[in-house]
Amino acid sequence: MKIKIHNEDELYNSFDKFEETLSDDLISYINNKEDISSIKEEEKIEIISTKKIDENKFKKSFEKYCNEQLILIKRQQKINRTKQIGMLIVGIIFIIFSIVLAEKINIIILEIISTIGSFSIWESANSWLLQSKAIKFNKLKAIKLKNSEISFINEESN
Helix, strand or coil, rough: EEECCHHHHHCCCCCCCCCCCHHHHHHHHHHHHHHHHHEEEEECEEEEEECCCCCCHHHHHHHHHHHHHHHHHHHHHHCCCCCCCCHHHHHHHHHHHHHHCCCCCCCHHHHHHHHHHHHHHHHHHHHHHHHHHHHHHHHHHHHHHCCEEEEEEEHHHH
């Protein structure tokens, strides 16, 4: 992935006076390139500029960004797990209610309770099967990005 800039300020968010936060444009560009690359390919990032760049500062900011992404993904995994367990418990409770109350309540209400239980269990399974895989894929992409090789190329301006 090649990133061509004219000066170092383009790499950082203009609202961060310490220039520790990567610019939204840069993040968007990197994420778009990551989306179309294979998860198995090693990523190499080349920063091409017409002026000298503080390489250590950029690498530190880039690592900070990657670590923040991994923290967000970890939170997503925790929320997703909590949702899965909660929906599963609700589903089991409703199914048990429908079994226990089978002879005591109207058949329509029984079917509604049973359907809610089944739907809750299905939502838990769906979250586990589909959403967990998507979050895991995003985590693999973030790890790949964090481990990418970063090089700097200084091109003299014409």
